[in-house]
């Protein structure tokens with residue numbers, strides 16, 4: 379008898395969470411009131427060299443392809459998709475791969491779903507290393523499979539017994555979002571273990587053409603029922619809206635998946651466009667893809683070098699068209715940072731949805747030099763803005779405390795002590811006048827290799843750390859008025875007279891003496 383629950387939907391579907399992706403241009407345009415064309419999207423990772431249509435030298439004519447496709451669109455597509463499958467096989471350029479090994483997909487995401495549908499029964503286990511692309515989890519949950527998470531670093535340590543508990547292990551190469559590119563030799567060892575354990579090694583090679591196609595396992599997938607390879611055309615040809623991908627499998631497996639897939643999963647335009655891209659002379663080593671890889675490597679290293687100079691930005695490996703950045707040292711978390719960049723018209727990928735990364739990481743795409751320069755400049759803008767707000771916030775706390783008769787950030791209680799030098803009488807986090815730019819305070823401009831330019835350093839200035847000065851400043855700041863105006867007034871009325879005193883009894887001399895005594 380058919381079992382009926384109290385709800386028409388299956389339990390696992392009712393509880394399904396949507397997979398989070400980048401590329402939310404429309405949504406952010408509405409949210410931040412910035413025209414879509416002014417938004418720079420660093421949150422989706424596409425080939426920065428542009429589409430093949432952007433390069434007339436490759437002879438692809440979109441209008442011609444569209445016109446041919448329109449003629450065919452009056453009939454149902456030939457669902458054997460031989461033109462596309464033959465082109466995909468010759469693109470991979472391996473003697474053992476023919477169209478019979480290829481499964482066409484409406485984007486590679488469809489291939490992940492199809493594979494899970496065809497392999498997983500309810501309650502089956504799968505291994506998903508983390509952090510990685512979110513679609514494996516969603517597609518497995520749709521089949522009501524049980525997920526075993528393992529850290530990506532430990533996949534080669536999995537024993538045959540551990541592997542055999544699962545029906546599939548998903549490996550993304552290069553991995554999204556870490557950009558770690560695994561070596562073919564190591565993967566071959568894992569593939570052998572998987573075959574013995576009767577666990578399918580599912581290789582997601584969506585970015586491999588933009589990294590190093592030599593590391594692909596597509597030729598192994600063609601011979602081995604326990605290796606499956608998935609490729610995407612949307613990344614390497616920079617047309618995610620067209621939705622194209624394919625799977626590579628042994629003839630047996632490919633035949634079964636081709637029978638199970640949606641009958642007409644590609645439109646004539648998709649098939650024609652895909653076949654045209656995949657048929658560019660040289661396949662994975664076409665002039666277009668080689669130039670793409672050269673550009674990506676150069677730009678990824680440019681971004682890595684520039685961003686490594688920013689305090690609290692630790693970019694990961696530069697192997698492909700995106701970089702993962704560890705921002706855990708900064709007080710601004712990934713979601714707040716993404717929102718601030720979006721306010722400047724730049725979308726970055728907040729990595730909060732990637733298991734294991736929490737709010738400590740962001741991912742950025744590698745784009746053209748001009749766009750990458752704009753990104754680096756925006757980093758400075760975002761942090762200057764944030765530092766100013768943080769200083770204002772700290773100042774308000776200090777004032778609130780002063781009102782209650784206490785002192786904020788006493789040397790003994792401040793979590794940031796000593797931010798400048800031992801022994802200071804702390805009151806403010808960040809001087810409220812920073813950067814004053816007046817060398818009479820003892821401050822000076824220094825060259826920063828991180829910022830690649832001059833920055834104001836106030837390490838020799840003791841003025842806002844002297845109790846009598848601080849008390850006057852706090853009293854002044856308590857008066858009615860805008861903080862900015864009050865600060866200007868205080869500078870004139872409290873600080874300038876100190877700076878203008880020149881004899882040895884001045885506070886400045888006193889400050890220097892304190893500092894000298896401390897050394």
Ligand SMILES: Cc1ncc(COP(=O)(O)O)c(C=O)c1O
Pocket residue numbers: 484485486487488511550554582584585609610611612613618621622623
């Ligand atoms: C690692 C990885 N695999 C597969 C996909 C799916 O791409 P598509 O369905 O556009 O081919 C993506 C998209 O972001 C991805 O990052």
